[in-house]
Amino acid sequence: MNARVEDFSLLDPSVQSNPRPFYALLHEERPVYLMPETGIYVISRYDDVRAVLRDPETFSNDTIAAGGVNGSIYHIHHRILKERGWAHVQTLQRTDPPQHGRYRRLLDQVFNIQRVNALIPHIEAVTNSLIDGFIDSGECEFVSEFALPMPGIIIAEQLGLNRDDVGTFKRWADSILAPAMVPLTESELVEVAETELEMQHFLATMFESRRTDPRPDMISALVHATSEGEEPLSMHELQNLMHQLISGGYDTVISALSNGLWLLLRHPDQMAKLRANPDLIRNFTEEALRYESPVQGLVRRATRDVMVSGTVIPKDATLIVRYGAANHDPSKFECPHVFDIERKNAAAHLAFGNGTHFCVGRLLAKQELLTGFTALLARLGDIELARPLPEPPHHPSLLLHPMKELRVRFTRRDEPGSNPVR
Numbered sequence: 254m255n256a257r258v259e260d261f262s263l264l265d266p267s268v269q270s271n272p273r274p275f276y277a278l279l280h281e282e283r284p285v286y287l288m289p290e291t292g293i294y295v296i297s298r299y300d301d302v303r304a305v306l307r308d309p310e311t312f313s314n315d316t317i318a319a320g321g322v323n324g325s326i327y328h329i330h331h332r333i334l335k336e337r338g339w340a341h342v343q344t345l346q347r348t349d350p351p352q353h354g355r356y357r358r359l360l361d362q363v364f365n366i367q368r369v370n371a372l373i374p375h376i377e378a379v380t381n382s383l384i385d386g387f388i389d390s391g392e393c394e395f396v397s398e399f400a401l402p403m404p405g406i407i408i409a410e411q412l413g414l415n416r417d418d419v420g421t422f423k424r425w426a427d428s429i430l431a432p433a434m435v436p437l438t439e440s441e442l443v444e445v446a447e448t449e450l451e452m453q454h455f456l457a458t459m460f461e462s463r464r465t466d467p468r469p470d471m472i473s474a475l476v477h478a479t480s481e482g483e484e485p486l487s488m489h490e491l492q493n494l495m496h497q498l499i500s501g502g503y504d505t506v507i508s509a510l511s512n513g514l515w516l517l518l519r520h521p522d523q524m525a526k527l528r529a530n531p532d533l534i535r536n537f538t539e540e541a542l543r544y545e546s547p548v549q550g551l552v553r554r555a556t557r558d559v560m561v562s563g564t565v566i567p568k569d570a571t572l573i574v575r576y577g578a579a580n581h582d583p584s585k586f587e588c589p590h591v592f593d594i595e596r597k598n599a600a601a602h603l604a605f606g607n608g609t610h611f612c613v614g615r616l617l618a619k620q621e622l623l624t625g626f627t628a629l630l631a632r633l634g635d636i637e638l639a640r641p642l643p644e645p646p647h648h649p650s651l652l653l654h655p656m657k658e659l660r661v662r663f664t665r666r667d668e669p670g671s672n673p674v675r
């Protein structure tokens with residue numbers, strides 16, 4: 254019997270891990286799908302996703318659902334931050350124009366191409382030192398030994414932490430993501446709020462010190478970002494922006510690196526092609542972002558009754574813009590389920606969003622992927638899975654796409670000390 258849309262649930266971890274058969278059915282039969290399990294509308298077609306992202310007046314980012322899956326007990330978290338730290342205020346990704354424009358103008362100054370270019374030698378050095386750490390053993394657990402520390406060290410240092418504090422940074426990042434992603438008990442929620450408080454107080458000290466003593470790092474750029482006629486960012490706003498930079502810029506890159514390597518392992522012909530022609534590296538990273546999009550979807554709220562692909566979405570309904578599905582829409586990408594590093598329009602993917610909230614950190618993310626994969630392929634040969642992946646290979650998540658683990662073995666291509674990409 255042929256599969257039907259109703260046979261799948263986006264709450265099922267195995268569907269989240271491999272959503273492609275479900276996305277194909279959505280595209281064919283139900284481009285706007287009301288999930289019976291949640292009452293949320295899922296938008297899957299490329300043109301519809303793009304149109305929604307470009308119409309913030311109708312599809313608001315102010316999504317009320319504060320606290321995500323922990324909405325009913327979120328007040329506990331809020332009270333702890335309000336009493337002893339800085340309660341969350343809505344900035345940037347949680348705002349709509351015109352309010353959004355203020356934050357975006359300031360953030361675009363922080364993440365410009367000059368800053369990313371200046372970081373390249375540092376990204377290379379971090380990448381190579383991580384590879385140095387495991388290359389002699391001929392084996393590594395790629396997620397925890399490379400994909401996680403690489404962006405972690407880079408952001409942590411930009412926040413004024415030491416490189417050795419990447420564990421602290423990871424603990425902070427997990428705590429700020431958890432309330433929106435994982436159902437927590439009251440005591441777990443108190444614990445993550447306490448960890449967030451610790452981060453807020455560290456950042457507050459950093460903001461004050463960089464205000465008087467600027468350095469060439471992200472935190473100084475943020476404190477000193479100004480736009481004509483605008484008030485400087487308040488401590489509440491700075492805290493919230495930093496929260497978004499950490500939650501948006503860490504797990505996403507971990508996921509892109511891990512899924513990218515796994516794609517190459519699943520498609521040895523493509524890995525061989527990339528090794529033979531390293532100029533394809535940029536297109537490979539775009540195709541990997543298209544194929545296994547780290548952010549599969551995010552939430553919007555309809556501000557009025559609106560028709561999308563023949564379905565009326567009522568005012569105040571919650572919808573998920575499904576970037577991952579749009580990136581497998583056959584009307585945009587020919588044979589979308591084929592992983593092809595030479596795909597002509599791979600870069601047209603919506604993995605970084607589009608329109609108003611187009612990813613602020615995309616230049617940094619792309620550079621981390623380029624530098625990371627260039628060095629990995631130059632220094633490691635014959636890369637293969639050293640242990641079968643868990644089933645399913647991804648952690649459960651309605652919106653993100655994090656891999657659980659990826660244990661690989663390899664041979665050494667570079668001679669010790671030859672540093673091919675340094």
Ligand code: HEM
Nearest residue numbers: 345346501502505506509547604605606610612613614618
């Ligand atoms: C491969 C890595 C990344 C992916 C796939 C990704 C994906 C996305 C997506 C889909 C959006 C759109 C949100 C929306 O439509 O509401 C977004 C926005 C954003 N991203 Fe990224 N991102 C990545 C890396 C980064 C990095 C490295 C940073 C910063 C260090 C970052 C910071 C942000 C911020 C602050 C926003 C909100 C922008 C706004 O609302 O104007 N992201 N990202």
